[in-house]
Amino acid sequence: MSVDDDIGESDRDSVLAAEYALGLLSPADRAAFAARLADEPGLAALLAGWQARFASLDGEFEPVQPPAAGFARIEARLFEPANARKAGWWDSLALWRGLAAGALAVAVVTTSLALMRPAPADPTVLATQLVAALRAQEGSGVEFVAFYDAASATVRLAPLSGAAVPQRDYELWLIAGSAAPVSMGVIPVARSAVPVSEPLRGELGAGATLAVSLEPEGGSPTGSPTGPIVALGPAIAI
Structure with missing residues (x-):
């Protein structure tokens, strides 16, 4: 990260915002910045x-449509089917860290692609x-x-740290604004995906917790x- 110690706090945040927009931050710095947003x-x-400034560069490059199956291939590599694993993902710390790094890499790549394509004509279109x-x-x-991903209506979870607790389950909750938490379901042990029910899809947007x-x-x-x-954190559009 290219932030000098002698610059002011506002300048430091401006540099961080620019590096975040370009996908140049380390995974840890990127997660910390996203949590502040x-x-x-x-x-x-x-x-x-910064995103508006970088978007102005779009005219200098010809848009390139990514392959239709590209995202599916990335998901397939990051989230291997449960029946292809010898053990559940709770049992492997190395797998946890690998999935987390992969998920953050997908976020960085997707954000970079968003900056390189023209903004949608309809500003009311929600992030998918x-x-x-x-x-x-x-503690x-x-x-x-x-x-x-709205297309699959699924929340995929990559664990960074923690462990299973005997005779207890982790449960995922959606908190939209000041509304009460709504259960999205128990987090499966043998796989890292939670399907989002249709009533909740309209509530799950940027800014939700x-x-x-x-x-x-x-x-x-x-x-x-x-x-x-x-564990707790806000959802950020990418």
């Missing part, structure tokens, strides 16, 4: 300004892909990177989180 409107404005860094809460040590709680085996019996929130 939901709470710091000024930072989001800096990012929007989101990423969220779910950071550990209250839980549990962290995920979550990636949502994804949270993970530790619940009794099988999930919350009440429809609301009963155990501690172990």
Whole structure:
């Protein structure tokens, strides 16, 4: 990261925003910056300004349509089918870290492609892909990177750290604005994908919060989180 120690805080944030827009930050710095966006409107404005500047370069390059099957191939490499694994992903720390790095790489590549293509003619079109860094809460040590693709209506989770808890399950929650948390389902042990029900698809957008709680085996019996929130983070459009 090319941020000098002697520049002011506002200048530092401007440089970070530019590097974020270009996909130049390290995975850790990128996740930290993304986590700040939901709470710091000024930072989001800096990012929007840099994206607008870089978008002006689009006229100098001929748009190239990526292969239709490209995204599916990336997903296939990052999220191997459960029946092809010898053990569940909870059991392999190396696999956790590899999936997390891969998910962040997809986010960086997708953001870069978005900067290189013209903006949609209709500004009301919602982002169809989101990423969220779910950071550990209250010293839980549990962290995920979550990636949502509207085309498949699925949230894919790449664990960064944490471990399974005997006779307990992790459960994924959607918090839209000030609304109460809504369960998206128990996070499967043998695979890293949670399907999003149709009623929730309209609520899952940029600015929504994804949270993970530790619940009794099988999930919350009440429809609301009963155990501690172990990881939390805002969804960012990519």
